[in-house]
Amino acid sequence: MKIYTSNLIGVESNCVYPNEVNAVDVRSFEKAASFDHVMAKYKNSYRSNDNFIESECVPMDIDNDHSENPDDWISANDLKGIFYGVKFVIVYSRNHRKEKNGKAARPRMHIYFPIPKITNLAEYVGIKESLAETYTFFDGNALDGARFFFGVKNPAVEIVRGRKYITEILKDDFEDFDNSQDLIQQGSRNSTMNHFAGRVLIRYGKTDEARELFDKKASLCSPPLEDEELEQIWKSACKFYKKVAASEDYVPPEEYNERYEEYKPEKLTDIAMAEIFTKHNKDKAIYTISQGWLYWTGKKWEDSELKVMSLYMETAKKVLENASIEFKETYQELADAEMMGNKEEKAQAKLKVNTAKAYLNFAKKMNDHGKVSGILKLAKSLLEVKNEKLDADAFILNTPVGVIDLKTSEIKEHDPSYYCTKMTALAPSKDNMDMWIDTLRDVTGGDDEFINFLKFHAGSTLIGHVYEEALLIAYGDGGNGKSTVFNSEAHVLGDYAGKIPAESLTTRAKNVKVDLAELCGKRFILASETEEGQRLSSSMLKQIASVDDISAERKYYAPFSFTPTHSTILYTNHLPKVGSNDRGTWRRIVVAPFSVAIKNPKTDYIDKLLEKAGGAILQWMIEGAKEYIDAGFKYPKCNVVDDAKRSYKEENDWINHFISDKCIKGTNYKEMSARLYQVYREWAGSNGEYIRNNRDFSRALIAEGYEKKRTNRGIEWGGISINDLMESEDDFL
The missing domain is CATH 1.10.10.10 (Winged helix-like DNA-binding domain superfamily/Winged helix DNA-binding domain)
Incomplete structure (x- = not known):
């Protein structure tokens, strides 16, 4: 904004301000405020209403002379709340915190509101009058178009960032008024009633209450406006209101009032703020002991403390917006009471202002970044969900297009109440299904019985419950397609799939508790390539292929236990040695032999397969799940699988x-x-x-x-x- 300075300081009689300063930051404001200055451009740089050319700034003065009670004084923080979202600059005046005219020291400041350039003096003065009428703490004697501010030595400047001009807050868009309205729009009576009519309609809607408030306000006009003129103002305002109400951004009064109350804490305490956060985010944020904060993306619950923190900041911002609105409204009620209320009404209005001010200060505090972790800590118990509720329905599979019921293949809409924390990488599709079936024929040598077994097994891995305590060991020399099959299945399952080191399954395993934590909530676990001669750990086998709860640990979290939901596949060129001959070990081992050597294998084949037939692979697995369920949760007989296991057992x-x-x-x-x-x-x-x-x-x-x-x-x-x-x-x- 442009400010014009003199070369003097503290000279009231001076009227010449020849120096233009483009005040855009603290340093340039300090330069301007160091001398006596004006906020408008005048002919020949001579300050007077008649010489007014243009202005980009509305200056307002706050002396806090309206009360001797310090609790009633307006501070810079109060202004930030009252004008939340509005851009302005605060410069403390030369009498800030000093005695003046026999009155105690108090906050005194100059406020600079940037505005779009304005060239009409009456319009410029009208903005200042509207501000003083709406916010009675502004000096009502400093509203003409030739106002100047004294310079200050070493001025203290604070720039308040915002997205709105003050004119957007005050703006009454009566562009559709008819010619007769233009004819009566003279003096402060008409502008005041125009402004009030628009404001009261937006706030209360076209209701009897709004009209009563308008008539009550009109009774303050002196001399009174003619009834005919008042009626015309009201009709024009209603026309304007109809236009505003049709806007997508308009919030109806009843909905506004409901929202307003919804975001106001019952008490000004941290726990009350945590309750407000919980009330408005119970479908967007939950807390679990094993995973911490989870955020609802619209399709799944995602591990993201940062996004939950953002939710809190959004909530705190709305609380501050509501507190700011309440503060403004109570000040307006106080202004109305001062003009037309009795002693009791004035006292009640003043009490409301003090209460609103306390609420505003509380809301500001809740917006401090230092408060985020404290409030969220309190909210943990309010939003806690037990670990066992996450992904609890074993027969639903979350996909980008919806939640699939594996028993029926029906697709349902996403819903936070399913507590899905995982989602497949792709949506199921039948496109290019023949490409996937051809792949299976190639790797099995066209063995339909083996393909059917692989389909049942793949389907069983989609179910979040262990019906077969089994470790599938897919083995064969390299280049036989086993990695293509199982890595493709793992890829399309997205979050449902996980990996553990093959070493975790052997007697060389380290950090077993940490590896086991990777199984939690997963449905498809893949391990690849044991070294030749390594021995399978029977104890680990009986943990990963079991219905019994598993104890595990995650870094930075407390130890926990979980009910297994996964199936594990090990694909390897070398079958691990099995040292135990007990039934509990061998009943858990399933061997899938891949003995067909693929001629001229393509190195990028899996990428093309997933790109073209990824959805088909998932569709095939979903079909396999339904067939597996319908078969009573049993794998079909497969000779090559049975023979491979028999041979493997004999070898070991x-x-x-x-x-x-x-x-x-x-x-x-x-x-x-x-x-x-x-x-x-x-x-x-x-x-x-x-x-x-x-x-x-x-x-x-x-x-x-x-x-x-x-x-x-x-x-x-x-x-x-x-x-x-x-x-x-x-x-x-």
């Missing part, structure tokens, strides 16, 4: 391999425990086998039906003995 039957190589069996045979174990150790070492301890060795023999007992000679096994003939042959060789 180390105890019977040892017995076959080194022992003879029969009811009459006996062997000392120490010798039997020693021969086993030698056998295992010579064959490159893992050497188990004596306890595991004994358990394996017991599992095979052998018994040991203590005798006079020591502990011996019955029904088995070292084949000394074989031993002597080995010694000879």
Whole structure:
């Protein structure tokens, strides 16, 4: 905005202001405010109403002379609340916090409201009059078009950022008034009634209450306006109101009042603010112990504390807006009471102002960034959702186009009450389904029974409940398509899919609790490539392929437990060794052999497959889920799968391999425990086998039906003995 200065300071008689300053920042404002200055351009730089040319700034003066009670004085912070969203500048006057005319020191300041350039003196003065009439704390004696401000030594300048001009707040768009309205629009009576009529209609709507307030205001005109003129003002204002009410941004009075009350805390306390936040964001934010704050995106609950913090700031901003409105309205009520109320009405109006001021100060405090974490901490208990509620419905699958009921394949609309924290990467589609089926035929050698098994298995991974305590091990030499199949399935499942290191499944596993945490809430877990010779951990197998709760840990969070919802797939070129022969281990192992070598495999094939047929892959899996459910949650018979498991188990039957190589069996045979174990150790070492301890060795023999007992000679096994003939042959060789 442009400000014009003299070369003097503190000279009231001066009228010449020849120096133009473009005040755009603190430094340029300090330069302008250091000298006596005006906020309008005048002919020949000579300050007078007759010489007014233009202005880009409305200056207002606050002396706080309206009361001797410090609680009634307007501060800079009060102004920020009253004119929330409006751009203006505060410069403290030369008598700020000083005694003046026998009155105690108090805040005194000059307010500069930037406005679009204006060249009409009457319009310019009208803005100042409207401000003084609406906000009675402004000096009503400083409203002419040739007002100047004294310069201040070392001025203190504060620029208040905003998006609106003050004229937007005061603007009464009566462009549609007819000619007769233009003829009577003279003097402050008409402009005041025009302004009030528009304001009261917007605030209360076209109601009897609005008309009563208009007539009450009109009774203050002196001399009174003719009834005919008042009626014309009212009709024109109603015409204007009709135009405003048709706007998309207009909020009806009844809805406005409801909103206004909804954002006002019952008490001015942090917990009351937390309750307001909860009230308006219960469908947008929840808190869980395992994941912290979650934010509703419109399709799923997303882990995002920053977005929840943004929700709080939006809520706090609305509370501040409402507090600002209430403060303005109570000031207007006080102004009306001062003009026309009795003593009791004035006292009540003053009490309302003080209450509104306290509310405004509270609302400002709630907008401080330092308050965010404190209020959200209080809101945790109000918005807490138990971990088990997240993704609790095992038979729904969240996709970008809606929530799919896996039992019926029906698509439902997204809803926060489903508590879905995950969503597939793609929407299901039947487009290019033949491309996916051709891929399956290639990798299985056209084995329809195997393809059907893979479809059932893929479908079972979509269900958030464990019906098959199984680890699927897909194995085969490289270049046979197994990684294409399972990585494609994992990709389309998006958030529902996860990965764990293959090492987590072996006896070399580290950080098991952390790895297990990755399983929480997932449905499809993929591990790839165990090293040759690695041993499968039976204990880990029984945790990841189980219906029992799993204990886990996440960094920076407390340990927790969860009910498994996942299926695990390991694809590898090397089948891990299985050291346990117990039923609990082998009933959990499913082996899918990929034995077809793909000729001339394309390195970028999976990318093209997902691009063209990603939706079809998901559709195929959804169909598989329904078929699996309809079949009673059982996989179909598949010969290649059964044969592969049988062969795998035989290969890993180390105890019977040892017995076959080194022992003879029969009811009459006996062997000392120490010798039997020693021969086993030698056998295992010579064959490159893992050497188990004596306890595991004994358990394996017991599992095979052998018994040991203590005798006079020591502990011996019955029904088995070292084949000394074989031993002597080995010694000879």
